[in-house]
Amino acid sequence: MDKGKIVALEDRIPKLKEQRRRKANRRLIILLFLFFTMIAVVAYAQSPLSHVKKITIKGNELLSTDEIIKITEISKNTNIWSVKKDTISLTLQKMNVIKQAKVSIKWPNTVMIEIEERNKIAYLESDGSYFPVMENGKVLKDREVTELPINAPILFKFTEGAILKEMVTALDELPVEVLNAISEIHYTPKKTDEYHISLFMNDGFEVSATLRSFSEKMIHYPSIISQLDPSIKGIIDLEVGSYFKAYELEADESEELEIENDKGEG
The missing domain is CATH 3.10.20.310 (membrane protein fhac)
Incomplete structure (x- = not known):
């Protein structure tokens, strides 16, 4: 064997010692870093900072x-x-x-x-005050508004319960443009229909409807009014079919105008 390639043990020991010293120093630095980091975190956690x-x-x-x-x-x-x-x-x-x-x-x-x-669907009128009604049918009685709201329909003569919840559900199904067109909704039950409601629109028309079919018919409101003379106001009856009756002709039921909706139904 070539003796020139043999490294004497006494020559290797200093190198091994140096390597071990460097590894020990690195470990010490890491430990010190972790120690001071922990001290800093604890100090931060306990301080007003x-x-x-x-x-x-x-x-x-x-x-x-x-x-x-x-x-x-x-x-x-x-x-x-x-x-x-x-x-x-x-x-x-x-x-x-x-x-x-x-x-x-x-x-x-x-x-x-x-x-x-939650979406605010309407306001409930009670003794001259107005309370927000949310999409889940809950009335926020701690959010009383004394001034007349203009950013949502106002509900009159409704009380908390099944009718109000059904009303809110129906309103929530309407397109935004139709919902914004409604000014007031009055609960006006009849002997033949406990779900009857009367709406007053921002454009001056009145709508007679039943909650049972309100949302599916009211969704066509833009199409309905496009067929009417905007200068002649009256009642749009959506209870059975779709009919218009001008206020000045109310006494003569024969003057009713049948309206077609988007589905072509009368």
Whole structure:
């Protein structure tokens, strides 16, 4: 064997020692880094620096920002590490107004809350006050509005129960343009129809209908009024078929005008 290629043991020992020393130094540096990182995290968690500094809320309209913050019980004394996102989301979603709530943390100390409110379908009139009615049929009695609402239909003579819920369901099925065309809806039951309603439209027409077929017929309202003279106001009867009766001709039922809807039905 070529003796020139043989490395003496005494020559290898210093190199092995140097390699071991370097590995030990690297381990020490890593351990020190982890140690000081843990110290920093613990110090941050225990200091005012980890307290919530900002709460950002998006998507709320009916609920004020202050109301939502109060419900979450988060304050500037709350430690960011103690914020229970899922618990807060569930608490918010128990409210009739809120359909969905998502809570997230934006480090180092911001809480973000994204709210999806239920659709406000109408307002319920009661003793001169108006209360929002949500898509699930719930009336928000703690949201009283004293001024006449103009951004949703107003319901008169309705009470909480099956009729109101059916009314809300029917309204929720209407296209936005038809829903926005309705000014007032009065519950006007008859002996022959406990589901009878009377509508007053923003364009000056009146609609007589029954809840049993209201949404499927009212969806054709734009087509119906396109066949009428806008200067002659009257009642559009959607109870059986579709008929128009001008106010000045009400006394003479023979003057009724049959209207065709989009499906070509009378």
